[in-house]
Amino acid sequence: MSFTLPELPYSYDALAPYMSRETLEYHHDKHHLAYVNNGNNLLKGTEWEGQSLEEIVKGSFGKNAGLFNNAGQHFNHLHFWNWMKPNGGGAIPGELEKKIVEDLGSVDKMKEDFIQAGVTQFGSGWNWLAVKDGKIVVMKTANGESPLVHGATPILGCDVWEHSYYIDYRNRRPDYLKAFVENLVNWDYVAELYSKAV
Numbered sequence: 001m002s003f004t005l006p007e008l009p010y011s012y013d014a015l016a017p018y019m020s021r022e023t024l025e026y027h028h029d030k031h032h033l034a035y036v037n038n039g040n041n042l043l044k045g046t047e048w049e050g051q052s053l054e055e056i057v058k059g060s061f062g063k064n065a066g067l068f069n070n071a072g073q074h075f076n077h078l079h080f081w082n083w084m085k086p087n088g089g090g091a092i093p094g095e096l097e098k099k100i101v102e103d104l105g106s107v108d109k110m111k112e113d114f115i116q117a118g119v120t121q122f123g124s125g126w127n128w129l130a131v132k133d134g135k136i137v138v139m140k141t142a143n144g145e146s147p148l149v150h151g152a153t154p155i156l157g158c159d160v161w162e163h164s165y166y167i168d169y170r171n172r173r174p175d176y177l178k179a180f181v182e183n184l185v186n187w188d189y190v191a192e193l194y195s196k197a198v
């Protein structure tokens with residue numbers, strides 16, 4: 001397969017004021033596009049050509065850094081656009097909420113730990129909710145890595161590369177993470193991924 005840049009699932013203005021049109025134009029049209037183009041070039045002639053994106057990400061990890069970085073970021077961003085929606089945040093679908101309380105203590109504790117993982121990710125990377133060994137866990141990873149290459153299935157991720165927040169929040173990464181959790185997360189999509197992961 002080759003990688004293609006998807007359309008955003010909402011308009012460029014739809015996430016304002018929490019994520020601006022300018023951020024989405026740079027982040028989607030330039031950064032994500034670069035991962036798609038570089039990934040396609042680096043995939044050519046490798047043993048992973050013709051495989052699924054997830055197989056490429058897992059297979060190239062630790063073996064082909066250039067391909068992995070771009071394929072990993074393509075995978076992460078494909079989901080990232082869907083992990084947000086206008087008027088996001090709010091209620092978590094019942095079954096997922098129950099499992100979050102069971103595994104992470106409470107919804108508030110989950111939000112606190114998720115934000116803290118993003119705040120403490122040194123440099124570029126992502127913070128996550130993932131399913132590992134049947135449990136929901138909070139994780140953080142560097143650069144283009146994700147729970148996929150650490151034995152877990154991602155169900156929610158927040159991009160803490162500066163390109164995701166610097167236009168709107170400058171250096172205030174904690175404020176960006178709080179806005180992501182409270183006002184942007186599409187919990188229906190998280191619940192959908194959770195139901196496929198268990």
Ligand SMILES: [Fe+2]
Nearest residue numbers: 031159161164
């Ligand atoms: Fe990004």
